[in-house]
Amino acid sequence: MARPQRRTVRDIRRGNRAVLLRALYFSGPTSRNDLTARTGLSAATVSTMTADLLGENIVVEAGQVESDGGRPRVLLRVNPEYGFAVGVDVAETHVRVGLFDLEMTERAKVDYMLRPARHDPELVARHILAGVEVVLSDAGVSPEQVLGIGVGVPGIVEPGADGVIHAKTFGWDGVPLGALLRRGTSLPLYVDNGAKTMGQAELWFGSGRGASEAVIVLLGVGVGATIVADGTTFRGVSSSAGEWGHTKIVANGRPCRCGGRGCLEAYVGIEAILDRAGVTSRGDWEEDLAGVLASKSPVVEETVTYLGVGLANLVNLINPEKIVIGGWVGVQLGESLLPDIRRATAANSLAEPYAATSIVLGRLGPDAVALGAATLVLEEFLNAPQVARITAAG
């Protein structure tokens, strides 16, 4: 029932250009000759198209490689300085703004602390806009060179140009962050859920690289997941797909901060773990969690079991090729307990889909949310390199 739209010859060019650019981006320095093999395009087409891209300075030469007794190959690569992307991480305690080049190397960043429970949308928007100016001037980049701004936020982001956000735990209900930002900038904006931007980062540059059917789970204060189907993030009809943390694993179980009962987050979210272990935090959750893990408390084993159930449900329902466990809680748990987590997952999965899945730890740190947000810009650039400057929203 998918309704593919009509195509005209120009679409071919656009599409093939995107194919070529992606190949160039992900294969690093490559010769035209290699590109014909990788893309399936004819040498003629690769030649004319790379000539265009070189002329536009999107692609640059990157040395030569000798060949067995023939003309040496000229290597090409995407010009990392053709443009830049801003990635923003709006979290409970801070707003982080980073500037990345096209290779996703961070060129500058700035943090603004948020007082807990003071999440005035206007203030957050001002922080973001100020942050953009700061990172640009720090890195000596002019606004014309910026391809767009990606923003990762907590909660559910409505599809549409205004980037309307619903985040109960954040105190935001229907905040049009996109619209607020557009007052202060004319750059293209992409607003998306932070768990999804983190997933995007792990998928493109982290442990998920190369997988086209994957789930990236985020374990932190909140618990969420990014479902990747056929290489792209699956969003559902209103962009809220992936609320794994609030799927129920114990009908009528522990109460959750979402108001429901028996949610996965009520068992494996950091607050739930500490609560169940009887720890009253003095503020440093990471240390608290380390303490629990070291204590050999039965809560640890329970947590692994519950997590295994949650992961197994993903295995059975989604049948992914890879599950990446990210988020600081996930990584801290996984570092010592990954084999146990795998075992617990296997115990609750069907054999065939479990055998098809590998469960690995995320390898990007806490900056993954901002990096992933910037990746939204990169994705747009790779998909439609010549029209990347239109305004659009995630």
Place this chain on the structure above:
Amino acid sequence: MARPQRRTVRDIRRGNRAVLLRALYFSGPTSRNDLTARTGLSAATVSTMTADLLGENIVVEAGQVESDGGRPRVLLRVNPEYGFAVGVDVAETHVRVGLFDLEMTERAKVDYMLRPARHDPELVARHILAGVEVVLSDAGVSPEQVLGIGVGVPGIVEPGADGVIHAKTFGWDGVPLGALLRRGTSLPLYVDNGAKTMGQAELWFGSGRGASEAVIVLLGVGVGATIVADGTTFRGVSSSAGEWGHTKIVANGRPCRCGGRGCLEAYVGIEAILDRAGVTSRGDWEEDLAGVLASKSPVVEETVTYLGVGLANLVNLINPEKIVIGGWVGVQLGESLLPDIRRATAANSLAEPYAATSIVLGRLGPDAVALGAATLVLEEFLNAPQVARITAAG
């Protein structure tokens, strides 16, 4: 990361032809003029393309409609007799073979009973092949007119040409049904899980019509789901996605016939319902279930609650536009309890995704599996009408 492949001008033609044919198929009799509006193609292209299709007898004229004082529109439609599709339902108790024309009208069918627990793969394959001959001769259709054979089977179907099946409850582990059938026929074969073919049928011709993000759940002896993303069935990496019945809703709960504990199927599968209600069946499960429903036993309310949890997990994780409840148990429950099911789902869902979902009953009967299997053939035909006779497997 999706790796779109290169395109050439011929692909455009193929693609646009598919777009046109789909529009024609789903809009019923339509004029060329309408088609330009629906497809976005130019009048010139529609004209030449329809001329081709008429010449190939894929499309036929279907009368005229006067217009306000101008030349009347000539209506066109897909020729329902251009080709035929065979749909096969392999179930626990029988093998059913149906012959459908392109409008999916059943032209002939035949059933073969299976003795319970005697599911010799060779026998099943012989039944199917014999059934194909029978329905063809009954309907007076020659094999050359058949575009393909779709088969819906229990269990997990490996991707690949051999149609290898793993169905624990059926006693099949690694049965290459596709290969067995290919010994006896050279027609294109499409083998898929029966829950998925039923989902396909509801999506194309039943309650799911028009939805592009949907879940069709099957409640019967087994419990499964078809997840539809962007208009197509989501299969996961090894084609087993959708094993909703074996996702856990009660960590460490009731044992399930899959060997696990706390599976949804162990609460809302027919055997689980009857077992929990203390009914010892005399063989007619439908009657037994009706009895339980009439008895106002607390098991009914519990079942609705558990089902609500299972559905809510789909709402939160998948964020579908529509959930269709199918399968005979689902329909029997839903007929009297749909409002309660909705309430139970709402109670366990996040507000935003729940608000975006409508929960409805399936409206196709027990023949949906065979119909959906035939639809696999139709789908291939609509996607690539000129090359529909290549051999391929689901």
Place this chain on the structure above:
DNA sequence: TCATCTTAGTTCAGAGGCGAAAACAAGCAC
């Protein structure tokens, strides 16, 4: 009756795309 209007459908020329193959480029070996 017939010129005119309206809407539907067809034909044609032109632009833009791709691929195969020929041509050109640039090294190596002798």
Place this chain on the structure above:
DNA sequence: GTGCTTGTTTTCGCCTCTGAACTAAGATGA
């Protein structure tokens, strides 16, 4: 320098789409 090998560019033919001009077919009204 001559031949060989491999990489890149150019030429040419074929295919597709579209806009615009053109034909078809009925309604209307003098």
